Amino acid sequence: MARRYSWILAAAGAMSLLVAGCGSATTSSSSSSSAPIKIGVPVPLSGSYASAGEDIVDGAKLAAAKINGSGGVLGRKIQIVPVDDACDAQTATQAAQNLVSQNVTAVAGGYCSSASLPELQVFHSQGDLPFVLDASTNPQLTELGYNDVFRTIGRDDEQGPFAANFIANYLHAKKVVVMDDNSTYAVGLQQDTVKALKSYGITATVQHLTPGQSDYTSVLTQINQLHPDVLYYTGYFTEMGLLLKQAHQLGYTFQMMGGDATNSPTVLSTAGSAANNFIVTTAPLAQFLGTAKSYVTQYTQKYGQAPGPYSVYEYDAVSVVAQAIKNAGSTKASKINAALSKIHDFKGLTGTFSFNKIGDRTPAVYITLRVVNGKFTAYKELNDAGQWVSVH
Amino acid sequence: MSVFVQYLVNGLTIGSFYALVALGYTMIYGIIRLINFAHGDLFMVGAFAGWLVVAAAAGMHLPVAMQLLLALLIAMLAVGLLAMGIERVAYQPLLKSSRLSILITALGVSLALENGAMIAFGAGFDTFPANILPLTGFHLFGAQVGYVQVAMFALALLLMVGLYLFVQFTPVGTAMRALSFDQDAARLMGINVEGVVLITFLLGGSLAAASGVMMGLYYTQINFMMGFLMGLRAFTAAVLGGIGNIPGAMVGGLLIGVLQSLSAGYISSQWQDVIVFAVLILVLVFKPTGIFGERVVERM
Numbered sequence: 228m229a230r231r232y233s234w235i236l237a238a239a240g241a242m243s244l245l246v247a248g249c250g251s252a253t254t255s256s257s258s259s260s261s262a263p264i265k266i267g268v269p270v271p272l273s274g275s276y277a278s279a280g281e282d283i284v285d286g287a288k289l290a291a292a293k294i295n296g297s298g299g300v301l302g303r304k305i306q307i308v309p310v311d312d313a314c315d316a317q318t319a320t321q322a323a324q325n326l327v328s329q330n331v332t333a334v335a336g337g338y339c340s341s342a343s344l345p346e347l348q349v350f351h352s353q354g355d356l357p358f359v360l361d362a363s364t365n366p367q368l369t370e371l372g373y374n375d376v377f378r379t380i381g382r383d384d385e386q387g388p389f390a391a392n393f394i395a396n397y398l399h400a401k402k403v404v405v406m407d408d409n410s411t412y413a414v415g416l417q418q419d420t421v422k423a424l425k426s427y428g429i430t431a432t433v434q435h436l437t438p439g440q441s442d443y444t445s446v447l448t449q450i451n452q453l454h455p456d457v458l459y460y461t462g463y464f465t466e467m468g469l470l471l472k473q474a475h476q477l478g479y480t481f482q483m484m485g486g487d488a489t490n491s492p493t494v495l496s497t498a499g500s501a502a503n504n505f506i507v508t509t510a511p512l513a514q515f516l517g518t519a520k521s522y523v524t525q526y527t528q529k530y531g532q533a534p535g536p537y538s539v540y541e542y543d544a545v546s547v548v549a550q551a552i553k554n555a556g557s558t559k560a561s562k563i564n565a566a567l568s569k570i571h572d573f574k575g576l577t578g579t580f581s582f583n584k585i586g587d588r589t590p591a592v593y594i595t596l597r598v599v600n601g602k603f604t605a606y607k608e609l610n611d612a613g614q615w616v617s618v619h
Numbered sequence: 620m621s622v623f624v625q626y627l628v629n630g631l632t633i634g635s636f637y638a639l640v641a642l643g644y645t646m647i648y649g650i651i652r653l654i655n656f657a658h659g660d661l662f663m664v665g666a667f668a669g670w671l672v673v674a675a676a677a678g679m680h681l682p683v684a685m686q687l688l689l690a691l692l693i694a695m696l697a698v699g700l701l702a703m704g705i706e707r708v709a710y711q712p713l714l715k716s717s718r719l720s721i722l723i724t725a726l727g728v729s730l731a732l733e734n735g736a737m738i739a740f741g742a743g744f745d746t747f748p749a750n751i752l753p754l755t756g757f758h759l760f761g762a763q764v765g766y767v768q769v770a771m772f773a774l775a776l777l778l779m780v781g782l783y784l785f786v787q788f789t790p791v792g793t794a795m796r797a798l799s800f801d802q803d804a805a806r807l808m809g810i811n812v813e814g815v816v817l818i819t820f821l822l823g824g825s826l827a828a829a830s831g832v833m834m835g836l837y838y839t840q841i842n843f844m845m846g847f848l849m850g851l852r853a854f855t856a857a858v859l860g861g862i863g864n865i866p867g868a869m870v871g872g873l874l875i876g877v878l879q880s881l882s883a884g885y886i887s888s889q890w891q892d893v894i895v896f897a898v899l900i901l902v903l904v905f906k907p908t909g910i911f912g913e914r915v916v917e918r919m
Binding site for chain 1: 622625626629630632633742743744746748749750754756763765767834838839840845848879880881883884885887888889891892
């Protein structure tokens with residue numbers, strides 16, 4: 228008997244969810260004029276990426292505090308509504324439904340691309356809720372062509388050309404080896420880099436390694452026989468630390484570079500002094516952005532630690548949403564989306580940017596870091612004239 | 620030529636780590652016919668024990684040589700005792716039951732150790748101090764050989780020779796060999812079978828711990844799953860050399876290391892495991908007892 232009731236309850240629940248889902252498009256615009264404007268922030272708040280998620284929520288809250296401090300938007304306060312997507316597609320769908328049922332006006336957040344994808348499907352299908360991504364870098368997210376998806380961070384496929392430009396025009400390398408670890412992400416970056424290197428007249432040699440081993444001396448010996456100027460590794464930090472250490476032990480002197488997945492303290496603790504002079508291509512941390520100096524101080528004061536990699540991008544995501552609502556003069560999703568797509572030269576903490584046709588940030592920000600005395604320090608960036616200059 | 624020597628040197632270094640772990644597999648199989656799947660994880664626990672000792676000793680400002688010695692000895696002792704405890708609790712009650720139940724118990728112990736280490740030390744990587752060992756070396760036939768590599772190889776060799784002498788020339792060693800021939804007969808001759816089995820686990824565990832500490836120091840990164848791949852390869856080494864045969868495990872370990880290094884260097888690192896296992900299959904097809912394996916009854 229009890230079991231039969233639970234079925235009925237479940238069915239009723241599902242029905243009400245459906246109704247709530249269909250109704251959201253109309254209810255979100257008709258909420259009362261003094262209530263706060265809710266901005267949803269779906270990020271992992273449990274599991275191994277929880278710290279990254281909390282960092283993003285903190286960035287969102289700082290942005291909301293700043294906006295509310297200067298009178299809010301359309302005379303209303305901004306309220307941040309964090310939900311846990313656990314970096315998991317299934318949980319993410321529920322988290323997105325949760326935000327829709329709370330009548331959020333827009334969404335700014337996301338961490339794992341694999342969770343952001345189902346989220347944006349939910350938002351797109353339920354009233355075209357504006358979704359500004361702060362950390363999900365998979366190209367597919369904007370390539371879907373939805374008119375409600377934007378992002379304040381660069382895409383994976385922009386890093387390869389950036390790295391190739393640096394290798395060709397700053398390092399002036401002639402012989403280049405690009406190595407991946409056979410993972411989807413690393414192979415993608417490897418292919419983008421090799422393709423871009425070709426446009427500079429450099430034919431790179433491609434290498435692969437099998438991650439999870441401890442010994443890469445054979446691969447390194449093989450690479451060294453080509454006498455390369457540069458080895459660019461597109462995989463993750465674990466292997467990078469070992470590669471640096473073992474190349475140093477073998478006495479090899481070619482320049483080692485890594486993609487953004489090698490931007491980790493583990494590299495430094497594994498390789499020790501062998502990490503010196505190692506170069507990383509990455510989206511800059513707030514610490515390395517001249518425009519975000521006061522943000523870093525403010526964040527550190529409030530939360531007792533330096534901001535993580537993405538909080539400053541989330542700050543810009545929330546700020547740009549607020550700006551779009553202001554420009555639109557409405558909390559109606561379609562009007563905000565239109566205003567977002569017209570955002571031009573927005574002055575964010577991560578620099579001045581606009582959104583292109585599919586909602587991607589232009590220009591993308593990447594910089595290079597170099598290890599000096601056992602620490603990642605800002606190295607070179609491209610200026611607006613396309614020249615390599617020191618990051619200040 | 621110089622490149623070949625380089626591959627060889629690197630292969631021998633990693634091979635000596637494999638060999639130390641393979642010895643434990645082979646000894647335990649030789650005595651109680653158990654493939655101790657938890658053995659690779661004892662290697663991992665050894666690495667973490669050494670890591671803790673180095674951290675504590677560095678905190679007390681002991682000289683580096685002292686830190687290393689303490690790490691090695693304490694880790695060997697601790698893991699040796701842990702292996703004895705595991706034998707007493709998990710394996711001894713099952714020695715008379717079917718081979719399958721004790722094998723599954725070994726898998727369970729392996730999972731318990733892995734997940735225990737994950738809870739204790741986290742799922743990420745921990746690192747030994749990167750510059751605790753010198754990175755310098757010398758040239759040999761055009762290949763770069765690190766002093767550390769030589770020291771690791773020498774230490775591994777020393778432990779292996781020590782074990783061989785122990786098994787061949789001491790009363791306990793003689794008892795171990797007697798056990799491997801025929802357990803019941805050994806018992807009838809007045810040998811304390813349970814005690815000898817425990818000592819075998821002590822030896823196997825401490826050799827695995829030595830390998831774990833050395834590998835942790837050499838590559839600096841340690842992780843709760845590091846024992847899995849090591850266990851698989853060391854087991855392969857033991858089978859390749861002839862399981863139950865002590866010199867076989869040593870040669871098998873070194874051979875696997877060199878094979879891996881050569882195939883990663885001359886072909887591709889993606890193929891190294893394929894080649895290693897292909898060689899294993901070939902050896903087993905033509906000589907099912909492994910390289911050094913002899914008559915089925917005589918082991919060790």
